[in-house]
Amino acid sequence: xxxxxxxxxxxxxxxxxxxxxxxxxxxxxxxxxxxxxxxxxxxxxxxxxxxxxxxxxxxxxxxxxxxxxxxxxxxxxxxxxxxxxxxxxxxxxxxxxxxxxxxxxxxxxxxxxxxxxxxxxxxxxxxxxxxxxxxxxxxxxxx
Amino acid sequence: xxxxxxxxxxxxxxxxxxxxxxxxxxxxxxxxxxxxxxxxxxxxxxxxxxxxxxxxxxxxxxxxxxxxxxxxxxxxxxxxxxxxxxxxxxxxxxxxxxxxxxxxxxxxxxxxxxxxxxxxxxxxxxxxxxxxxxxxxxxxxxxxxxxxxxxxxxxxxxxxxxxxxxxxxxxxxxxxxxxxxxxxxxxxxxxxxxxxxxxxxxxxxxxxxxxxxxxxxxxxxxxxxxxxxxxxxxxxxxxxxxxx
Amino acid sequence: xxxxxxxxxxxxxxxxxxxxxxxxxxxxxxxxxxxxxxxxxxxxxxxxxxxxxxxxxxxxxxxxxxxxxxxxxxxxxxxxxxxxxxxxxxxxxxxxxxxxxxxxxxxxxxxxxxxxxxxxxxxxxxxxxxxxxxxxxxxxxxxxxxxxxxxxxxxxxxxxxxxxxxxxxxxxxxxxxxxxxxxxxxxxxxxxxxxxxxxxxxxxxxxxxxxxxxxxxxxxxxxxxxxxxxxxxxxxxxxxxxxxxxxxxxxxxxxxxxxxxxxxxxxxxxxxxxxxxxxxxxxxxxxxxxxxxxxxxxxxxxxxxxxxxxxxxxxxxxxxxxxxxxxxxxxxxxxxxxxxxxxxxxxxxxxxxxxxxxxxxxxxxxxxxxxxxxxxxxxxxxxxxxxxxxxxxxxxxxxxxxxxxxxxxxxxxxxxxxxxxxxxxxxxxxxxxxxxxxxxxxxxxxxxxxxxxxxxxxxxxxxxxxxxxxxxxxxxxxxxxxxxxxxxxxxxxxxxxxxxxxxxxxxxxxxxxxxxxxxxxxxxxxxxxxxxxxxxxxxxxxxxxxxxxxx
Numbered sequence: 001x002x003x004x005x006x007x008x009x010x011x012x013x014x015x016x017x018x019x020x021x022x023x024x025x026x027x028x029x030x031x032x033x034x035x036x037x038x039x040x041x042x043x044x045x046x047x048x049x050x051x052x053x054x055x056x057x058x059x060x061x062x063x064x065x066x067x068x069x070x071x072x073x074x075x076x077x078x079x080x081x082x083x084x085x086x087x088x089x090x091x092x093x094x095x096x097x098x099x100x101x102x103x104x105x106x107x108x109x110x111x112x113x114x115x116x117x118x119x120x121x122x123x124x125x126x127x128x129x130x131x132x133x134x135x136x137x138x139x140x141x142x143x
Numbered sequence: 144x145x146x147x148x149x150x151x152x153x154x155x156x157x158x159x160x161x162x163x164x165x166x167x168x169x170x171x172x173x174x175x176x177x178x179x180x181x182x183x184x185x186x187x188x189x190x191x192x193x194x195x196x197x198x199x200x201x202x203x204x205x206x207x208x209x210x211x212x213x214x215x216x217x218x219x220x221x222x223x224x225x226x227x228x229x230x231x232x233x234x235x236x237x238x239x240x241x242x243x244x245x246x247x248x249x250x251x252x253x254x255x256x257x258x259x260x261x262x263x264x265x266x267x268x269x270x271x272x273x274x275x276x277x278x279x280x281x282x283x284x285x286x287x288x289x290x291x292x293x294x295x296x297x298x299x300x301x302x303x304x305x306x307x308x309x310x311x312x313x314x315x316x317x318x319x320x321x322x323x324x325x326x327x328x329x330x331x332x333x334x335x336x337x338x339x340x341x342x343x344x345x346x347x348x349x350x351x352x353x354x355x356x357x358x359x360x361x362x363x364x365x366x367x368x369x370x371x372x373x374x375x376x377x378x379x380x381x382x383x384x385x386x387x
Numbered sequence: 388x389x390x391x392x393x394x395x396x397x398x399x400x401x402x403x404x405x406x407x408x409x410x411x412x413x414x415x416x417x418x419x420x421x422x423x424x425x426x427x428x429x430x431x432x433x434x435x436x437x438x439x440x441x442x443x444x445x446x447x448x449x450x451x452x453x454x455x456x457x458x459x460x461x462x463x464x465x466x467x468x469x470x471x472x473x474x475x476x477x478x479x480x481x482x483x484x485x486x487x488x489x490x491x492x493x494x495x496x497x498x499x500x501x502x503x504x505x506x507x508x509x510x511x512x513x514x515x516x517x518x519x520x521x522x523x524x525x526x527x528x529x530x531x532x533x534x535x536x537x538x539x540x541x542x543x544x545x546x547x548x549x550x551x552x553x554x555x556x557x558x559x560x561x562x563x564x565x566x567x568x569x570x571x572x573x574x575x576x577x578x579x580x581x582x583x584x585x586x587x588x589x590x591x592x593x594x595x596x597x598x599x600x601x602x603x604x605x606x607x608x609x610x611x612x613x614x615x616x617x618x619x620x621x622x623x624x625x626x627x628x629x630x631x632x633x634x635x636x637x638x639x640x641x642x643x644x645x646x647x648x649x650x651x652x653x654x655x656x657x658x659x660x661x662x663x664x665x666x667x668x669x670x671x672x673x674x675x676x677x678x679x680x681x682x683x684x685x686x687x688x689x690x691x692x693x694x695x696x697x698x699x700x701x702x703x704x705x706x707x708x709x710x711x712x713x714x715x716x717x718x719x720x721x722x723x724x725x726x727x728x729x730x731x732x733x734x735x736x737x738x739x740x741x742x743x744x745x746x747x748x749x750x751x752x753x754x755x756x757x758x759x760x761x762x763x764x765x766x767x768x769x770x771x772x773x774x775x776x777x778x779x780x781x782x783x784x785x786x787x788x789x790x791x792x793x794x795x796x797x798x799x800x801x802x803x804x805x806x807x808x809x810x811x812x813x814x815x816x817x818x819x820x821x822x823x824x825x826x827x828x829x830x831x832x833x834x835x836x837x838x839x840x841x842x843x844x845x846x847x848x849x850x851x852x853x854x855x856x857x858x859x860x861x862x863x864x865x866x867x868x869x870x871x872x873x874x875x876x877x878x879x880x881x882x883x884x885x886x887x888x889x890x891x892x893x894x895x896x897x898x899x900x901x902x903x904x905x906x907x908x909x910x911x912x913x914x915x916x917x918x919x920x921x922x923x924x925x926x927x928x929x930x931x932x933x934x935x936x937x938x
Contacts, residue, residue, distance in 0.1 A: 029177075031247045032240075034158075041237040048229050048380075050335060055385035063387035064206075074377045082240040083370045091577060092185045093439035099189035102605045103196035105692050109708065110200055110641045113696070126268065142258065169502040169579075169910070179505040179578040186570045190608040197612035197642055201627050204638055290623045294631070300625055301632065316633030324627040326616075 030087035040081045047074050162351060164358035182235025184364045186370050191296040193333075196377055197328050199379070201228045202382060205319055217321025217386030219284060219310055221275065225384035228271050230359055231377060233381035236373040239342075246359040251349060254362065258346045261264040265339040270316065272332055284321050324383050331379060334372045341365045399664060404938050407906040408809070422507035423909060427514050428492030429807070433802075434517065435489055436876075438480040439793070443872060445473035450831070450865040456852045463734065463890065468549075474537030474553065480521050480563050483650060484793055486657035487603075488517065488566050489762035490799045491596045493807060497900035497907060499588045500581025500916040505574040505834035516564035523557030526550075535845060537538070538647070540626035541639040545620045553623055555614040562611045565603035565653070566590050569603025572596050590898040591680055595660025598684040602649045602656070610646035613639065629677030640702050644695035652691040653659050655787060656684055658795030659726055662751055665798055666730045668896045669745040670737025673923040676729040683722035688717050697766055699879060701775045709768055716766035723759055727752070743817035747798035750825045751791055761836070778844075779839025782832040797824070797875065804879070805889030809906045809937035812882035816874060823871030830864025892932035897925055905937050 032140040051070050061064060086092060152166040154173055171178040206213045242257030279285040283305030293304030304318035311317025343363050348354055354362050381387065404410070410427045418426055419494045425677050449470050452460040461469060476477035496504055506509050527533050530550035534544055544551050574595045580589070617639070619625050628639040674680060696704060697711030729754055739745065761783040765771050774780060777911030835843075843854050850858065883901050892901045903912050 021161065021198065029247070031244060034241065037240050037244070039267075041233060044233045044236075045230060048226065048233065052385065054328055055387070061448075066380040066385040067385065068378070071378045073383055075374050078236060078370055078374050078377065082236055082373075082610070083367055084798065088181075088185075092182055095182065095185045095189055095359050096192075099192040099196075099605065101276065102692060103193055103199075106193075106200050106641075106645050107203065107610065109693075109696065110645075111203060113637070113641065113704045113708035114204060116705035117703075119707065122704050130173060135274060156636075166508075169505075169507065172914075175578055180573050182577060183509070183570055183574045186573060186604050189568055190604055191569075193605060193608035194612050197616070200642070201616070201638065203634070205627065205633075208635070209633065265716075267737055288728050296631075299631075303623060316626065317634050319626055322627070326619060326625055357798045 031083060032081065032084070032087075036081065044074055044077060063073050156352065157355050157357060160251060160352050161249065161355040162301065162353050164353070173269075173358075178365065180272065180360055184367060188367060191371055195327075195330070198323070199378070199382075200331065202323055202327070205276070205323065206382075209315055209319060212314040212317055213320050215311060215314050215387045216317065216349045217323070217383060218281070219279075220324070220384045221278065224271055224275050225327075227379050228268055229380045230379070231264050231267050231271070232373045232376050235261045235268070236370055238264065239366050243359070243362050244278045246362040247356060249355040250350065251355075254349050255346060256347065258342050262339055262342050262346075265335055268335055269332065277326075279321065282310075285325050285337070316385070327379060331372070331375055334375070337376040338365070338369045338372050341368060396844065398824050399554065403775060405418070405904060406908060407809070408909050409906055410432075411909045420511075421777060422503070422511055424492050424496050424504045424510060425807075425911075426714065427510050427905065428489050428494075431484065431488035431492060431517070432490075434514075434521070435481050435485040438476055438521065440483070440876070442473055442873075443869060445469055445476065447865055449473055449569040450862040451859045452848070453850070454701060454862050456850050456855055457506050458848045461848070462496075463848040464534065467846070468528075468532040470846060471534050471536050472528065472532070475533075475558075476515070477634075477788070478537050478650075479558055480517075480524060480789055482654045483565055484517055484561070484565055484568070484798050486571065486661065487565075487596055487599060488514070490661065490796070490803060491568070491572065491657060494803060495593060495596055496575060496579070497911055498593050498898050498901060499575060499579055500584055500899045500912065500918065501575060501579035502910040502912075502915075504571045505579055506571050513567035513571070515562045516560045516567065520557045520559075520561030523560065524554050524931035527553035527557065529677070531658060532889065533881030538643060539578070539614070539617060540643075541617065541634075541636040542630055542698070544617055545629050545911055552652065555618045558614050559611050561721045562607045562614070566607045566611075566841065568602035568606075570886050572600040573590035573604065574598075581918055584899075585918075587678060587681070587711065588918055588920075589923045590683075590900075591658035591663035591674060592657075594681045594684050595656045595663065597615045598659075598688040601655050601688050604647035605651070606646045608690070610650070613642040622656075622915040636704050637699070637704055640699050641695070641704075642696045643778050646690075646779070648695035648698060649688075649691045651784075651787070654686055654792050656687065658751070658792040659684065661728075661795045661799035661802070662730060662748055664896075664898070665744055665748045665802055666733045666803070667923050668894050669740045669748065670734045671740075671895060671925050672737035672927075673925065674729065674732060675732035675735075675924065676725070676773045679725055680729050685721040685726045687719060690715070690722070694719060697771070700768060700771045708721050713766060713771075717763065718930075719766075720759070720763050727756060727759065735829060740824055740894070741895070743812075743814055743821055744798050744802040746818060746821045747794050750821060751794045754786055754794060754825075754828065757785060760790050761786065774839060776844055777839035778835040778843045778845055781845045782835035782839055785832050785835075790832070791853075793824070794828075797821075800879075803900075804882070805893040805937075806905055806907075808883065809889055811887050811889040811893070812886075813878045816878040820874040820878070821872065827864050827866070827871055831868055832863050834860040834864070860885055888936040888938070890933055891935040891937060892929070894927075894935050895928055895930075897923060897928050 049069055051067065054066055054070070055063075079096070085096065152170075154164040154166065156163045162249065165174075166173050192288060197269050206347060238257045238260040242254050242261060245251075245253040245257060276285070276287070280287050286303045286305050294301050302320050302322065306312070306317060311320075338367040342365060345354065345362050348361060389896065407743065408423055421427060421430075433902050448460065449466070452458050452466055452469070458466060460466075492504070496502070527550040530553055531545075531548075532550045533551055533554050534801075535547060535549075539551065539555070576589070600639075616627065620628055622630060622745060625634075627634045630637055663680060692711055694716045696708050697716045700709055700713070717919060733754065739880060756869060761779070764776060765780060765783055801812070801817060838857045838861075839845075843850060843857075889905065891905050894901075899916055899918070902916065
């Protein structure tokens with residue numbers, strides 16, 4: 001029973017799509033305007049020039065942040081518009097964006113380990129004079 | 144198997160130059176097929192992000208460890224060629240997006256044209272890449288003929304890193320930047336080549352009229368793949384050519 | 388319906404057995420080229436079982452060698468290769484693909500009321516990638532073997548003159564096999580559920596496989612790039628893992644464990660799923676804390692990404708990282724404990740049937756409690772510094788990987804065997820085998836806990852004479868364990884020849900996998916099912932199906 005209802009529904013859906021000149025069969029999808037695509041390309045090219053331009057100046061520790069910030073804006077545009085993510089289903093958004101989230105875990109823990117190894121090193125150097133004076137408890141008892 | 148309830152679902156072709164699409168037997172509707180394939184492909188793209196992510200993590204790790212090596216190494220790359228290649232990929236990403244759009248609206252000739260333009264972009268990218276690699280080879284920064292000749296324990300020399308001009312003489316582990324540069328761009332280049340192959344494949348399908356407003360899924364998925372290739376390059380360009 | 392009238396007699400077509408996925412087509416290509424998830428599941432089952440037996444033989448060789456303090460059978464180099472083969476085969480070729488590949492493929496679409504997985508071609512590709520990976524791993528044995536341990540730690544894996552590239556590429560393929568399986572299951576779960584089968588009506592096995600699939604998709608690519616980088620190191624000396632070239636071996640360990648810790652949950656979550664199904668079916672009682680169980684599977688999956696550094700407490704990572712990783716590790720214990728308690732609470736006051744799947748389940752519950760709690764001990768930073776790389780660790784992860792996961796796999800196999808083939812095995816032999824495996828397993832690994840706490844290091848071909856008694860006990864236990872497994876293989880294979888018919892619904896399950904004919908027809912359901920009741924509602928159980936034999 002339910003088989004028929006289901007398949008008939010699917011069929012009716014396809015037929016309806018045909019009546020409307022095609023396009024609706026695959027569910028909601030979005031045909032973006034050509035003008036928007038062109039505008040996005042223009043912005044991406046301008047941002048490429050900006051990337052090169054800011055690399056001529058030295059902002060110290062902020063260099064990496066600025067470069068990655070601009071790249072992220074460009075990437076977001078490609079993902080949202082060229083890849084149609086703006087109009088995609090919630091689950092597809094979650095899937096793709098979660099890959100960046102989990103990747104950031106790899107970055108955060110690995111780089112945190114590297115950064116804090118330096119702290120370890122500094123702690124050991126400052127401790128050295130103290131260590132030299134340190135006496136094992138067993139030798140204290142003998143005195 | 145012939146169950147009464149199992150007639151296949153066919154999406155009709157929008158015109159005589161197109162071919163109808165039959166929905167795979169285990170799907171109940173075209174919507175289900177489309178959404179399943181699309182979710183599957185986004186998941187695949189997520190794995191690509193994490194695969195490249197390992198390389199990016201390595202980049203940041205050693206950029207932090209040897210900042211001077213990366214600064215001097217990055218200066219050996221020609222940022223102009225990098226910028227040209229960035230532009231090539233961005234434009235090709237645009238032509239791909241337009242190609243998908245034309246497939247969505249059943250414009251067969253335009254789909255073919257935009258796919259062909261994207262393919263031109265892919266070839267241009269690889270040609271420019273070839274000349275970049277050749278320059279590195281000529282300066283002894285990556286000697287391709289001795290790439291697999293190994294490391295000499297006694298002299299501490301790496302066969303593929305000769306540095307004829309001595310540009311990396313004053314920085315520690317000068318080969319490190321070029322090893323990462325080579326690995327990242329080579330794996331990215333491999334994706335460009337695979338993407339080009341996929342574009343040829345969908346051009347064949349388009350020519351046969353398989354893709355139209357009723358069924359443009361493969362064009363859409365190859366488009367996503369191509370944009371991912373562009374996406375990765377957007378980060379590679381500043382990191383490798385304009386080392387921050 | 389009257390319970391006295393056998394349904395069989397009412398059918399006029401008694402002479403001819405109904406078409407199912409096993410007898411619908413014949414010939415080699417109907418299997419090798421099949422897109423049917425059930426046949427792919429069977430092929431996986433054969434493959435992973437062969438890998439398990441191979442890995443088991445390697446394990447027995449290791450145990451026999453250790454009978455004498457100076458080693459009984461091999462040179463030290465050969466011993467290193469044998470334990471590496473044992474580890475690599477068991478982890479990458481058996482445990483990781485075992486449950487999702489065989490039982491997951493077989494049961495997940497049935498439980499969802501789907502005709503197949505969402506991407507059947509990808510499913511077959513994933514099986515052949517598994518074959519390719521296994522082939523490369525086997526080729527590596529021919530090419531001179533590999534002795535790095537299954538962990539491939541740099542820098543040794545970069546310097547050793549053995550077939551690391553071959554096994555590395557093998558693992559790359561196995562990784563993508565695993566990714567594609569997970570990807571397929573995520574899409575199937577999202578898009579192919581029967582009408583009415585809401586997320587919180589899905590059986591917990593589906594939840595567990597779904598959580599596993601998230602890990603397979605998000606963690607495995609990092610393993611892929613890691614083994615590629617090791618291969619590149621060996622081919623053209625990138626240097627990022629090579630300390631001679633300014634590289635950092637600890638970075639390798641970060642990359643490796645970013646995958647391989649979640650991989651522990653890729654292995655164990657499907658086992659949790661099987662146990663969740665079995666405790667409810669064989670106690671005929673709804674699962675205690677269903678939603679909490681579903682969320683705890685997801686919680687384990689997410690938390691598993693935050694704790695990988697606890698494998699690296701002696702590697703030279705920073706004090707801060709060790710502290711953070713140790714601290715975060717304890718959080719895994721919370722959802723895991725929720726699971727253990729829920730299983731026990733499900734059995735409590737249930738109508739318990741002590742058949743062989745349930746016996747394996749009970750054995751799992753005991754062994755996993757020990758395996759889990761010793762994990763908490765090892766997660767404590769200061770304790771781990773003492774126990775790291777000792778037999779204590781070996782015993783701990785065998786309690787999880789062999790004692791829990793393999794036992795859950797056996798439990799699931801016994802549970803779904805009548806569903807898969809429509810036949811029953813010898814229950815008495817099954818119970819004896821279960822007892823042998825349980826006793827043999829504990830006899831093997833309890834001495835290893837003791838030895839480990841006293842400092843017996845893992846992976847050594849020789850040991851000091853003080854440990855000889857423990858090693859004898861462990862080896863005897865391994866032989867008992869091995870004989871139990873051999874008995875299991877015997878009666879399962881024998882059941883295929885004896886063909887004692889099973890019942891349509893052998894155990895009285897109420898999830899969709901038990902509501903289709905046994906064995907299932909090619910497209911799983913004669914009419915696409917729809918779900919109207921909550922999950923594990925045993926008031927809907929059709930007792931007729933428990934007494935109707937398979938024709």
